[in-house]
Amino acid sequence: MFLVFNYFYLLPFIFIISEPFPGFKTESKSDILILPAIDARRKQIYNAIFQNLKYIKSDRIITISELETELNSEFTDRKIAFIGDGAEMCYNEINFAGKVQVPEIIKKPSATSLCRIAHEEYKKGGAIHPRILAPSYLIKTQAEREYRQTNER
16 A cells, blocks of 8 residues: 555646636637636635736635626736636626626536646656645634634633
């Protein structure tokens, strides 16, 4: 068991975000802002805004109404593509003229589609060592919050 675990631990990781919309045809993909939206419940999403794979807005938790206000004040002339499990909610609830509908395989990527893209990146040499990766949490985990509450009493 140790050898199997160790073998997989040493495999290189692949940067999946090599192209915002593989297989999605548009005039210029670089003009479209990418908004990953992960449903955080209570009309909130974990979100960031990217253009050409560079942050325009950093990782954050934001309400749908705050995001709508931000899009309509700062990005009025831009095209926006929502992706992730909160994409449908954003698309349906945010009133914004520049919304772009993307194919389901892009909107909600599966392990299969990510593996296919990762394999293509690996063949091009786009891999990194897993020791370089580190999680970046926006908020403390539920376990950490509950532990703190229990120990503060």
